[in-house]
Amino acid sequence: MLKRLIVDAAYNLQTSKSYQARKQFFKNILDNNKYKYKKYLDLFMVILIFISVAVLIREVKHPVHDYMFFFNSYVISIIFLIEYLLRFWIHSSVSEIIVQRAEHDSFLSRDINLYKAFKKVIQVKLSYIFSITAIIDLLAIMPFFHELRLLRLFILFRVFKLFRYANSFQTLASVLATKKFEFFTLAIFASIVIFVSSVLIYVMEANNPDSPIDTLFEAIYWSIVTISTVGYGDMIPVTFEGRVVALIVITSGIAVLAFTTSLVVSAFTEKLDEIREIKTIENITKLKKFYLVCGYEDVAQDVVKKLAKNDNEIIIMDEDINRVEQAKRDGFRALNYDPGKVESYKKLHINIDKQVKAVLCLCENDVENVYAALTIRSFNKNVFILSLLMENSNRKKLKFAGINKIVYPQELVGLITKELIGQPVAFEIIHELRSEKSNVNITEIVVTQRIVENFATVGELGNKNFRVVLLGIYKKDKEQFYFNPLETTFISNGDFLLVIGYKVFIKEFEQHLHTKVNRV
Amino acid sequence: MSKNTALLFGFNKYVEEIVKNVQDEYAQVKIFSLNKEDMDHPEYEIEYFDLSDDWHNTDTDKDIDIKNSIAFCVLEDTAENIFLTISLRAHYEELPIIAIASHKENANKLLMAGANKVIPLVETTADIITNMLESPISNTILHDILYEKSDLKIAQIEIGENSHFKDEELSSIDWSHYHGIIVLSVMHKDMSSEFIYSSKAKRHIIQEGDVLVVVGYETDIVDFETKIGSERYVNWSHWSW
Structure with missing residues (x-):
């Protein structure tokens, strides 16, 4: 019972x-x-x-x-x-x-x-x-x-x-623990030297009335003080034999100290990369939203720099240590992990759905991109994956691997060339609007409930006062773009305003939209 | 000023994509390769060329109407591509040249070698990826305008002699009278372009030969052209990054 x-x-x-x-x-x-x-x-x-x-x-x-x-x-x-x-x-x-x-x-x-x-x-x-x-x-x-x-x-x-x-103490302990055997050897060596020298100095000095070393405890005390190279000087051997022992202990002391120092230093040097990696992972775990970039070759380097300019957090994963080092030199968080292994993602301890904005497979090799994408899809079906395509014949394989967006540079060249010769004006303008270097930009402003409460229609927005062109409104619910809307058009929560203007004026306009107080 | 012959130098995946996209635009598309083996290609008619000055005096060269041609320098070796560009520019001062470069650094060299327009591959691809991620909506809208998936167009309209905008101050014109049209910028005779709301453009007096860059649906643009008594205009010399 x-x-x-x-x-x-x-x-x-x-x-x-x-x-x-x-x-x-x-x-x-x-x-x-x-x-x-x-x-x-x-x-x-x-x-x-x-x-x-x-x-x-x-x-x-x-x-x-x-x-x-x-x-x-x-x-x-x-x-x-x-x-x-x-x-x-x-x-x-x-x-x-x-x-x-x-x-x-x-x-x-x-x-x-x-x-x-x-x-x-x-x-x-x-x-x-x-x-x-x-x-x-x-x-x-x-x-x-x-x-x-x-x-x-x-x-x-x-x-x-x-x-x-304190994590640092734990790190210190774990670092020193890697040299257990060496420290044990050192301890044995130091103990033997202390034991032998204590006995010797006791035998040589204890019966001498002028010597301050009278007991075995004092002999051990003197040995430890001497071997550690501290040497207080409160007790010194007075006999010839005692001084010979002192010479041996002092010499051994230098060896013990040098050995200890080199052990600690080498333990830290060997574990330094690991400690840094642990620290990087800890920081990654704390990030709210970031882009996960697999590979750090030419295109990836440029994409990462552009994304970083927009204050995005980026984590780079590459199995090539040289590229990882390059990424670190460029000031990014990079890990020498293989993007094609589930283990690499497990080590990060992240919630992909919540923390990862998008995974960018930017290796300049279709095999690696497919492998990385399939690895991610094996444990997450939802995260947005964008990948480079290097050979058009592999397009289907990338789609099959669950990649949401494929970017094929060769195709881009073809399309750009076509537009360059067919619509040179549109091309120039659009290139200018997209370029970060240009002063005039196109920006998306999300319409919040607060904006809707303050500005019911397009006419009330007052964009012209801020020298900003309202190209149109994108209605997300209808997935439709309304070009050059009439002043009487209503705006609603969740819409996107597509505006063109100088960055500084767009910023002011955005502030105006968010700060205007409710009308009575 | 339209061209009827496209000269493509180099034979690789990029050239195949360019051919696919431009063959409807030109009466003649000629591909030249440094590799003699490419001449046996079953799908494309490829001619051989080399980087020496002798090539420019061959029969092939004489067959080409350079004045009505546009050149694409797409050699994979950057040094060779730069050398080709400089050779073409040395021989044909007026020939529009579009070149492909791996990086911005090489793009600058190609511009110095005389290319009118350079497409830096890495930067362009990176720009497109970044825009897709960071501004997906504007990217889609602009992409649709550019690749004709939308009825929206960007057009360049030259102020003619009889345009009633002539001698008017740019800021005094109420563009809202022209529904459906957004004027983005004005391009002066000297080809310098000003955004419509820039302080310079504000005080600008519209003159004959000025060019307005407008966005709108095709029908509205035509309507606008009729109303202001001006017409669409394309100028190749505006090319510059």
């Missing part, structure tokens, strides 16, 4: 949307570095830690107000306790373990063995309790028992909690 109740409760929790959503929320806010609100919690906890340490320092020589003492000992400790318990909760799912055991046993037509399930629960929870970070968290709560004066020192463990909240 009890067994049935426990299993039912586990199933209920596993299937409860609200419970899972809450648990996910706490997981995100405590553990997910990509969750946008986590940084606020981190900042809050860091502030609490610094308050604790500040109180501890103040307490050494000055009296601390009772309310501050209360805040430090109880409020902060309780917050840390809550955090500890939440982490204990989200670390693993008890209900999931029970459900898995129940399903496993049911599948094998056995009686549900809750003993095994609980054993596993205890194992996973203990693995959390005995993890270094959890131990630090627990010790940081200790000052709660402030009556025990010694326990107040545990407040320093709160400083160690900073490791949790």
